[in-house]
Amino acid sequence: DQQVKQNSPSLSVQEGRISILNCDYTNSMFDYFLWYKKYPAEGPTFLISISSIKDKNEDGRFTVFLNKSAKHLSLHIVPSQPGDSAVYFCAASNNNDMRFGAGTRLTVKP
Amino acid sequence: DAGVIQSPRHEVTEMGQEVTLRCKPISGHDYLFWYRQTMMRGLELLIYFNNNVPIDDSGMPEDRFSAKMPNASFSTLKIQPSEPRDSAVYFCASSLLQVGTDTQYFGPGTRLTVL
Numbered sequence: 001d002q003q004v005k006q007n008s009p010s011l012s013v014q015e016g017r018i019s020i021l022n023c024d025y026t027n028s029m030f031d032y033f034l035w036y037k038k039y040p041a042e043g044p045t046f047l048i049s050i051s052s053i054k055d056k057n058e059d060g061r062f063t064v065f066l067n068k069s070a071k072h073l074s075l076h077i078v079p080s081q082p083g084d085s086a087v088y089f090c091a092a093s094n095n096n097d098m099r100f101g102a103g104t105r106l107t108v109k110p
Numbered sequence: 111d112a113g114v115i116q117s118p119r120h121e122v123t124e125m126g127q128e129v130t131l132r133c134k135p136i137s138g139h140d141y142l143f144w145y146r147q148t149m150m151r152g153l154e155l156l157i158y159f160n161n162n163v164p165i166d167d168s169g170m171p172e173d174r175f176s177a178k179m180p181n182a183s184f185s186t187l188k189i190q191p192s193e194p195r196d197s198a199v200y201f202c203a204s205s206l207l208q209v210g211t212d213t214q215y216f217g218p219g220t221r222l223t224v225l
Binding site (some may be wrong): 036 | 114152166203218
């Protein structure tokens with residue numbers, strides 16, 4: 001039962017361009033959403049989050065957008081840098097549960 | 111703080127053997143989580159503890175899997191007997207506050223290969 005889905009297993013963009021990673025969820029009880037970034041041979045690290053009372057949260061080059069009616073969120077990275085190449089996990093949570101997506105592997109080409 | 115510590119980093123074993131994965135959470139964190147990462151399913155939550163007490167183990171795949179947290183600084187995930195389909199990377203994470211409202215800090219993971 002995949003409650004959080006990242007339908008694109010991989011994404012490749014050119015350095016300097018925008019990267020857009022997408023995530024869909026099915027459970028309307030989720031009220032907090034997070035993005036984690038994972039480099040090879042390391043554990044995921046927190047990147048950015050958004051509460052369901054907001055529709056946008058920005059932190060430097062990273063912006064997360066939330067569309068509650070569509071149960072969809074996206075992560076925008078602009079401008080993309082080669083160091084952003086990693087696997088990005090979307091997560092959705094409420095007070096008792098947290099679910100992760102399968103991840104999207106982002107490759108930023110110089 | 112050294113972060114979440116997991117051991118071993120790599121484990122290769124034969125089918126039928128018992129495997130024990132270990133985790134030391136960040137000091138002061140009340141919540142501890144065990145995850146499994148596979149190519150097909152991504153990060154799956156297996157079980158989590160609050161103050162050493164298992165709260166939700168609905169993600170534990172089978173009775174072959176068990177987890178304990180005997181004290182605030184140590185947890186184990188045991189697979190007995192192990193099977194090739196258990197091959198995955200297992201992560202431990204900890205957080206200060208409850209699920210859903212706080213950032214989880216992940217360990218480096220244990221890559222398990224069952225032959």
